[in-house]
Amino acid sequence: MKNLITFLVFSLIASLSNAQISDNMSANTGMQIYTKSKTPDRYTGSPYVEDDFRRGIIYDMNKENSQPALLRYNAVEDVVEIKLQKNEESRFLPKLTHIEYQMGDYTYFIDNINTDNGNIEAYFARFHDGDKVKFIARPVPKVTPAVTAKTGYEKDKPANLGVEMQYYISTKDNFYKEVRLKEKDFEDIFTSDRMEEYFDEHKIKSEMDIVKMLEFYENNNS
Known part of the structure; x- marks a missing residue:
């Protein structure tokens, strides 16, 4: 635990020193993390893959350490939101390829993969990682912009947010085919x-x- 927290603090300072750092830090762990940009206050639908925060584990694959946390993925903002305690404000860590987020049956990771639609760099959800075949999904945001009423008889329409999963399978040479x-x-x-x-x-x-x-x-x- 101590090694993971130390790594996260130093990686945040070193890799994103020009970014705005939250003044708030977890009182229990000392983990320094970023406050996410807010999703618009008024919208229909949801920007999340998960309906609510789920218990999961943050893994530092380099250090082979882990941190239990409450997690959910915001596809519109392209971040894994984190809470170390239920009632605290959600935060997020920088996009690092060796930080993964396990949530039950799948694990979020960031990578650049070769697909039949070209190279894609994004967060993916890993469902199966076998010796012969791999199965992953990419959460893709679907945003319908807000519409401002043009007359007094109409009403403003808030943005509509949704998530569509694109699935990929790899059977050889780390090439992924959309399915x-x-x-x-x-x-x-x-x-x-x-x-x-x-x-x-x-x-x-x-x-x-x-x-x-x-x-x-x-x-x-x-």
Whole structure:
């Protein structure tokens, strides 16, 4: 814990010395972190992948240390919001490739990946990281701008915020192909007899369905 906190403090000072640093620091840990820019006060929908903060773990992959925290990802602002205590203001850490955020079934990480749509540098959610195949998702913000009323008979319309998940799968050479949460997309990739039997017996409708399918593939295909 002490090494992680020391690392975070020094990395913030060294890598983002020109950024505005919050004057507030966690009284319990001494972790120096940044206050995020506010999402507009008036909006419909949500900028978040998660409905509320979830218990998770911040990992420093270089130091092999961790910090429990409450976490959620804001796709509009492109930050993982952090609370070390439930009632405190949310903060965020700088975008560092060796800082990851585990939240139950997936882990947020930042990377530059090679896809069929070109290189993409962003936060991704890692669902499966096997020896033969990897499955990740990119949360993409969907923003409909606010509309100001033009007459006295109309009302202002607030911005509408949403998040769309783009899914990618990699089976070789760290090249990622975009896929949908549809069985056909995976049937076109995994074509062995064993996998055909699997698809006949199982439906693919969710992220966890895909994870179970990939675990089967890892264990049953040489």
